[in-house]
Amino acid sequence: xxxxxxxxxxxxxGVLLCGYYGExxxxxxxxxxxxxxxxxxxxxxxxxxxxxHQVREQFGVATCxxxxxxxxxxxxxxxxxxxxxxxxxxxxxxxxxxxxYYVALILAARLLGRTVLLWGQxxxxxxxxxxxxxxxxxxxxxxxxxxxxxxxxxMAAAWGIHAPVGRDPVWSLPRRNANSxxxxxxxxxxxxxxxxxLLSAAGWRQLExxxxxxxxxxxxxxxxxxxxxxxxxxxxxxxxxxxxAVGLTCRVxxxxxxxxxxxxxxxxxxxxxxxxxxxxxxxxxxxxxLALCYDPKVNAAATAMAVPxxxxxxxDGLAALPAAWEQARRWRRSPARLAQHLQRNRxxxxxxxxxxx
Numbered sequence: 011x012x013x014x015x016x017x018x019x020x021x022x023x024g025v026l027l028c029g030y031y032g033e034x035x036x037x038x039x040x041x042x043x044x045x046x047x048x049x050x051x052x053x054x055x056x057x058x059x060x061x062x063h064q065v066r067e068q069f070g071v072a073t074c075x076x077x078x079x080x081x082x083x084x085x086x087x088x089x090x091x092x093x094x095x096x097x098x099x100x101x102x103x104x105x106x107x108x109x110x111y112y113v114a115l116i117l118a119a120r121l122l123g124r125t126v127l128l129w130g131q132x133x134x135x136x137x138x139x140x141x142x143x144x145x146x147x148x149x150x151x152x153x154x155x156x157x158x159x160x161x162x163x164x165m166a167a168a169w170g171i172h173a174p175v176g177r178d179p180v181w182s183l184p185r186r187n188a189n190s191x192x193x194x195x196x197x198x199x200x201x202x203x204x205x206x207x208l209l210s211a212a213g214w215r216q217l218e219x220x221x222x223x224x225x226x227x228x229x230x231x232x233x234x235x236x237x238x239x240x241x242x243x244x245x246x247x248x249x250x251x252x253x254x255a256v257g258l259t260c261r262v263x264x265x266x267x268x269x270x271x272x273x274x275x276x277x278x279x280x281x282x283x284x285x286x287x288x289x290x291x292x293x294x295x296x297x298x299x300l301a302l303c304y305d306p307k308v309n310a311a312a313t314a315m316a317v318p319x320x321x322x323x324x325x326d327g328l329a330a331l332p333a334a335w336e337q338a339r340r341w342r343r344s345p346a347r348l349a350q351h352l353q354r355n356r357x358x359x360x361x362x363x364x365x366x367x
Contacts, residue, residue: 024054025365026089028076028115029096032059035238037287040180040268041096042069045129047184048359056085068267083118091127091365092119096158096179098132098307100148102141109136113144116151126152127365130179130358132307133162146171154364156357159310174357178311180290181351182358186269193274194233194263199225200281200297201249202235202288204242206304208322216328217302218249220335221282222256230279231259235271237285239264280339286311293317293343300338315347 027045030038042057046069049055058076059065065073074085086092094112102109119126128149136142146169149155155173157163163175194200199221209217225232234250236242243262250260265271268287272295275281281292284302292299293315301312301319312319318338321327 024052024089025049025056025091025093026074026085027055027057027071027093027095028112029058029094029099030060031057031076032061032065032073033238034061034064034240036265036268036271036291037180037237037285038097039068040183040287040291041130043268044179044183045093045095045362046071048179048182048362050363050365053365056089058082058085082115086115086119086122086124089124091125092116093127093129093362093365094131096130098134098162100128100131100136100145101134102137103135106138106141109141109144113148116148120151125154125365127154127361128152128156129361130156130158130176131162132158133165136165154361156361159307161306174361176355176357177314177351178286178290178307179355179358180268180287181294181348182355183268183291183294185272187273192263193265193270193276194261194278195231195259196277197228197230197279198233198277199228199230200233200235200263200275200278200292201246202237202281202283202285202292203246203249203302204238204284204304205245206284206322208304213322213328214249216331218252220331221253222258224280224335225253225258228279231261233278234260234262235265235288236262237288280335282338284308289317294348296343298339298341300334300341314351316344317341 031042056072056074057065059073062073074081099112116126136145149166149171157175158178160175232253234246236246250262253260265274268291272291275295275297278297280298282300283289283292284304286308289301289311299317301308301317302322303309303319304322318334318341320334
């Protein structure tokens with residue numbers, strides 16, 4: 011266990027939060043930050059983490075390694091509630107092993123008599139018949155669920171499991187002053203890109219050429235943000251080198267926290283984002299925004315906030331890039347739409363309110 015545990019001598023941990031925390035992914039950090047903000051203050055928390063030091067330092071909670079089953083089971087024995095927090099954990103697109111891990115965790119928690127909550131979850135993809143069987147079994151074992159999107163809720167409802175549907179929990183992330191001193195220069199074009207098989211080499215060149223044309227026209231520097239450091243950094247470093255080779259001013263920026271990211275966007279001219287939570291946080295920061303949609307969840311978030319977007323799954327999608335780019339430079343967040351999201355997300359907070367009852 012980490013040294014940051016919030017407990018008294020002889021007390022037990024109240025809640026184990028399980029997710030992809032400590033992965034140096036600002037999106038998962040934002041999910042954890044939102045979850046901690048919405049939990050009742052009486053809760054004593056431990057979170058699974060890959061980089062335990064980062065999570066302890068940033069969030070002030072105890073940690074246990076997600077990848078060590080024995081230590082995870084010991085942590086589970088010391089809590090009353092297991093919360094699977096955010097993302098889409100019951101899926102087999104990453105690997106069947108990942109699905110088996112979470113199914114086993116839910117089963118172990120129930121055998122120990124622990125309450126299990128699925129908070130702000132997506133469901134699927136579940137490509138194999140056995141995966142669908144295991145996911146359905148898991149949903150029948152848990153005590154509470156909220157979904158982050160209608161397709162997930164509909165899949166569960168087809169199995170006879172009905173639960174409230176909100177939006178992605180990160181829309182409810184409380185604002186906080188990050189006290190940051192670094193960030194993109196004023197007017198910068200900010201790129202939050204990730205690898206995707208939906209773009210060929212020609213597609214990437216088309217995106218980069220659009221950046222070059224726009225940055226030169228607006229005399230704007232370019233800032234590249236590896237939202238998930240391990241997955242995105244190499245792609246963006248290569249992109250930065252190519253943009254610098256044609257005379258653009260570029261820098262790679264590593265925001266420390268979700269709040270640092272939002273605060274750093276305050277004066278940028280445009281954000282072009284692929285990752286779901288980059289789109290959400292940029293929209294919350296009310297910056298001109300273009301969503302490059304590599305996944306239906308990004309399409310759904312962009313549509314819900316009327317964010318200009320390009321569907322990368324559409325072979326002809328990039329043909330609309332110049333027009334969408336210009337539309338994005340004029341985009342501003344709708345306060346009414348954001349209020350609707352927050353209203354929809356009350357179900358996530360109401361689920362967590364049951365933790366201390």
